[in-house]
Amino acid sequence: MTTITSLSGTDKTRAETIGGRIFRLARQSFDFKLGFAIATFMILISIFGPYLIDVSPTAMNVRAKFLPPFPLEGWQLAHIAGTDQLGRDILMRSLVGLTNALVIGVLSVIGMFCLGATIGMFAGYYGKWVDLLLMRLTDVQMAIPVVILAIAILGVTRPNEGLVILVLVLAGWPAYARVTGSVVLAERKREYVRGAEILGASNFRIMSRYIAPNILPTMGFVAVLDVARMMIFEAIFGFIGIGIQPPTPTFGNIIAAGTQYLINAWWITVIPGLVLALTLASINLMGSALERARNKVIRGLD
Secondary structure (H helix, E strand, O other), X not given: OHHHHHHHHHHXXXXXXXXXXXXXXXXXXXXXXXXXXXXXXXXXXXXXXXXXXXXXXXXXXXXXXXOOOOOOOOOEOOEOOOEOOOOOEHHHHHHHHHHHHHHHHHHHHHHHHHHXXXXXXXXXXXXXXXXXXXXXXXXXXXOOOHHHHHXXXXXXXXXXXXXXXXXXXXXXXXXXXXXXXXXXXXXXXXXHHHHHHHOOOOHHHHHHHHHHHHHHHXXXXXXXXHHHHHXXXXXXXXXXXXXXXXXXXXXXXXHHXXXXXXXXXXXXXXXXXXXXXXXXXXXXXXXXXXXXXXXXXXXXXX
């Protein structure tokens, strides 16, 4: 029993060392620093902005409709980013939309990572018919486009945050299951796994205490890029009308409602689009830096 505990400690140290090396390499790059600074700023304004700006994102004021943003003629200090066709503040609606997008993006990635990694772990460890069954299941799921799955689920209900997250998790877990399964299949043959088996460790203990800490940290860094992808899907759902429904602001329904006013009131779509694009760019910068660092560590270049 003492030996098993020691082995577990060694594997944890190894996993922490790999994760630490990846993060250390990534944060040395300019891309990661820039992305982290922008992402931190966007997150902070999405959290504290609604408390600092005393304007409701859903309050309508037809007398103040189509106010332009600063510094165009006719702008007002109370609505520095302008208003939409119903007199609602664009900046506040964009900040609420950013909060919704970030929450949905992060929670959906966590869900698909946990579900996919768990399924892939069992498939790779047990192999044979378990691997065959679970991998065929992932093939079936991957054959269904995300938008078709969203229409099938969200199109027959009143969409909310929970249902949107569920759709994204169902659409995204197969990728994590495939990668995890292939990695665990290789790890299964390593000496530390055989040693744990000889010492009497259960299959669940081997998977959770020995294999998982060695492979999940490196995969977790790659998942950062999926946050941006899930935010894009959330915006697409809102744009085509199957996402979170008005009056709750999301990037999709704000931009969709403003498309008919592009000539005379371009700020209704452009400003939330810029907020979304800036956030996605920051996440992609960090994710790309982490992925490059991960590849260097895995190849032994650092």
